[in-house]
Amino acid sequence: MSDRAVTTARVAAAVRRRVRTTRKRVARRLGGTPAPAPRGRRLPGLVEEFSNGRVAGWVAVDPQAAPVRIALRAGNRDIAAAWAADVLDDRHNWGEVRGFQLRLRDVWSYVSPRDKLTVRVNGKSLPIAGHGMYLVPKRKGRSNLAKLGVLLDSGHVFGQGGRLQLSKKLDTEWQDTVMGLYERVRQVLHRAYGYDVFFVYGTLLGAVREGSVIGHDVDFDCAFVSRHSEGPLAAAEMRDIGLLLVDEGFDVDCRRTALHLHDADDPKVRIDLFHLYFDENDRLAAPFGVAGTNVITRDEWTGMTEIDFCGGRGLVPSVAEKFAEHLYGASWRLPKPGFEWNRERTDRARAGILPFDYTTTVLWENAYAHRPAQAEPTSFFTAVTGRDDLPGTVVDIGSGDGRDTVAFAATGRRVLGLDRSPRGVALAAARADAGTAEFARCDIQDDAELRAALTTFLAATDGPTLFYFRFLVHAITTRAEQTLLHVLGEVSRPGDVVAAEFRTDLDTTLPKAFGNHVRRFVPAAAFDGRLTAAGFDTIDVTDGVGLAPFGKEDPQLHRVLARRR
Structure with a gap:
């Protein structure tokens, strides 16, 4: 028996004991004797989880039974519903065990300790593990059930993530915006690649099952099929398409399995573009993944x-229904507001997932295209230039749009800015006064390219050089960091200085303005050790928050200066 099955059996037994105890308690208060519960009574189902964000459990039914509707009731009205359809092989009970789940994060804003929440099947409540036959909220929400009822009656639903939202079926402003974005993407990819961009995932499901968007959906999904049959080539093409869409004016957030696309002038709404391909066995492959088990071939x-x-x-694909089953499984025709990919995914084409390096490439091109350049130098520049032992020559590695590079040049130093982003290098060169700084495109994870750029510059330099990299270490791969330190260890000269500032592992859980998906979080002591191994002795270290706040974000940073011995 699996661990989950053992847990389920224990919980079921605990619920039966609690029911028996409650019956005895009620009987004592009424002065009577409870009738004994039938031995071996079959448990109709169980709510295994009723947390702040999720309600999940199972029901036991006859194997031939139709899908079972599960309703969450607050007070005297149903506020959300789902279907129990998927068979759970790791639960052991009579009949066929089918699972269900709901996402209801916002429900707590409308209930109070005076309300009772029940999960009902065919008008009867299911036992809730740890609570009995109903759950009582621990604290009062900001609003109440009456106001929730008004919103539900006006067409609001609990979305896929559990947030209360106007049903996407009624939100015509959202529909117009996403369809406009979709049409623009469709035209760009057809013109540049000859690709058809079609509905996929939740949007396809709505189109095929309901003839419209799904009310509880939260985004719009489309995809193309790459001409490549190898995952790495399909991933590289996805990166290139992301760069193309940046050039076309889209605000592009490149994830490892999709491009999140916004109108640069209206960032509130997005569509997601996924890449698919037929693999070497001519089977359709999805890097994001599928929740079905059937196969679709090229033929x-x-x-x-x-x-x-x-x-x-x-x-939509001509094989739309088979494609829907491929994506969501045999029960795709049933609404599942609580569907979670991390729990339901059955397969994914890992070879086609974009490497970290590709996502950061698109990230920085997009940032330089849409975010305004900062005029003032950074606080790290101010801290470094406050020292009286700073070299007169600077190499700014990862110079970006030249914010600090130009500031170094303004102090009379000779400066070289290196960055892998063509757009960043062009912006930096444009903001620098003629002759005050040099800029060049350089991929620092390419040993030969980085070595050539540094060697050429240092050959015309007398005296020590400052190798400056702010917010670079956490934005590059481990391999790129290894290449950087290896090359610096070989081309630097005694007296040269490294100045680095980066996010540490202590920053992992702190709030972020732009999320975590394009960052590493680097243990400070480990990096300093690698710097020492490359030939640099630490001369100054600063750690903490408050060093570079950005809006509501205040990252945990490590600053280190080290001199070549």
């Missing part, structure tokens, strides 16, 4: 059908 993929959708036109 079965017979083209696209254009349909009316949300006031516009869009594409």
